[in-house]
Amino acid sequence: VTAPNDHEPTSDTSSSAPAPLGGSEQPLARAYDTALLDLDGVVYVGQHAVPHAATALRDATKTGMRLAYVTNNASRTPDTIAAHLVDIGMPATAEDVVTSAQAAARLLAERLPSGARVLYVGGAGLEAALIAAGLTPVRSADDEPAAVVQGYAPEVGWRELAEATYAVRAGLPYVATNMDMTIPTPRGIAPGNGTLVGVVRAATGVTPEVAGKPELPLHRETILRTGARRPLMVGDRLDTDIQCATRSGTDSLLVFTGVTDPAALLAAEPAHRPTYLAEDLRGLLVPHPRPEPEQGAPGVWRCGGWRASVAEGELVLDGDGDPYDALRALCALAWSRPEALSRPEPPQADKALARAGL
Numbered sequence: 001v002t003a004p005n006d007h008e009p010t011s012d013t014s015s016s017a018p019a020p021l022g023g024s025e026q027p028l029a030r031a032y033d034t035a036l037l038d039l040d041g042v043v044y045v046g047q048h049a050v051p052h053a054a055t056a057l058r059d060a061t062k063t064g065m066r067l068a069y070v071t072n073n074a075s076r077t078p079d080t081i082a083a084h085l086v087d088i089g090m091p092a093t094a095e096d097v098v099t100s101a102q103a104a105a106r107l108l109a110e111r112l113p114s115g116a117r118v119l120y121v122g123g124a125g126l127e128a129a130l131i132a133a134g135l136t137p138v139r140s141a142d143d144e145p146a147a148v149v150q151g152y153a154p155e156v157g158w159r160e161l162a163e164a165t166y167a168v169r170a171g172l173p174y175v176a177t178n179m180d181m182t183i184p185t186p187r188g189i190a191p192g193n194g195t196l197v198g199v200v201r202a203a204t205g206v207t208p209e210v211a212g213k214p215e216l217p218l219h220r221e222t223i224l225r226t227g228a229r230r231p232l233m234v235g236d237r238l239d240t241d242i243q244c245a246t247r248s249g250t251d252s253l254l255v256f257t258g259v260t261d262p263a264a265l266l267a268a269e270p271a272h273r274p275t276y277l278a279e280d281l282r283g284l285l286v287p288h289p290r291p292e293p294e295q296g297a298p299g300v301w302r303c304g305g306w307r308a309s310v311a312e313g314e315l316v317l318d319g320d321g322d323p324y325d326a327l328r329a330l331c332a333l334a335w336s337r338p339e340a341l342s343r344p345e346p347p348q349a350d351k352a353l354a355r356a357g358l
C-alpha cells in the first residue's frame, strides 16, 4: 500500500530531481484526517459556490475527513464567513473557519501581557480576534498601544493608516494579517492588504511580521485549532497555498477551479509543486495514481493511459484516458527534465495539453 506521505524520488529520475507528484491508493479523504481548505478559487468564486464543491465536501466528511476553511482575509468574523459558506451549501460552522486575523492575534498574545492594548487597522474580524485572544483593541496611537496590527477592511482609509504610521514610527511591534496585493471583488481586482501595508511601510521604513499564507503562523493556527495530525492543504494558488504547504512539510492538493492553469503548473518551481492535483474538490474522494518512469526508456513518464516524452525540446503526449492523468505524467516529465525542454518556463506544452483536452 502506498503511504500518502511517501513520495521519494523514484530511482530512475535524474540525480537531483525533486519528487514528482505523489500517489495515494486510498481516497485522500481517507488518507488524511483534515482538509485545510483555501476559500476563493477552491470553495467559492466570489459569491458563487464552485461546481461540485458542496457535494464533494459533504462526501469527504462522511468518509471521516474534518474540514477547516482557512482564509487570509481578515475582514470578516468566522461567524460571518461560516454563514456565507452555509448559504452556498457548504457544511460549515464558525469553529471550522480559521482566519489570518486569528493567527495575527495569537502572534501578539504570545508576546504581550494579557489585556494589552493593540492598535488595529482593519475590520470586525480583526477586532473580534484580538478580543478573543485576550487583547484590547484600540483605534488611536494616543491610546498607548503596545503593538500594531493591520488587516484588510473596505473602510480602511488615510486616518487609520496615519494612526498605524505614528505607532510604528514610535517603535511598536508591527504585524500584518497577510500581504495579498490584490483581492477579487464583483467589479474586478482591487487593492488587497499588502497594498495598504505598503503605505505604512513606505511611510515608516518598517516591514511587518506576516501571519497569513505563505508565511506559517496561519498554518500553525489551523493545526492548533483543528488538532490535525495528517493534514492536507487544498488550494488554487501556487505561490501562497502550495508554497505554504511546502514550507510547513504538509502534503497538498492543487485544484484548477481558481487562478492556476495546467501550463502554469508545468512551469512551477520546486517550492510551488503540489503533492496531488485534481480538476476540483472531487479529487478528495478518489485515489490518486502516481506517475511512473517507463522502464528502459529514460525520461519517459506514464500515468493512467498516457505516455509523456520529449521530442525536439517539446513535451509530447500519447495515449488516452483521464486528462488529469495526462497532466500528472507531463508534470513528472517537465519537473524532472527541465534541461531537455527548449523553453522550460513555460514549457512548450500547448500541443500536449490540447492532446489531453486540457
Ligand SMILES: [Mg+2]
Binding pocket: 038, 039, 040, 041, 042, 235, 236, 237, 258
Ligand atoms: Mg484561493
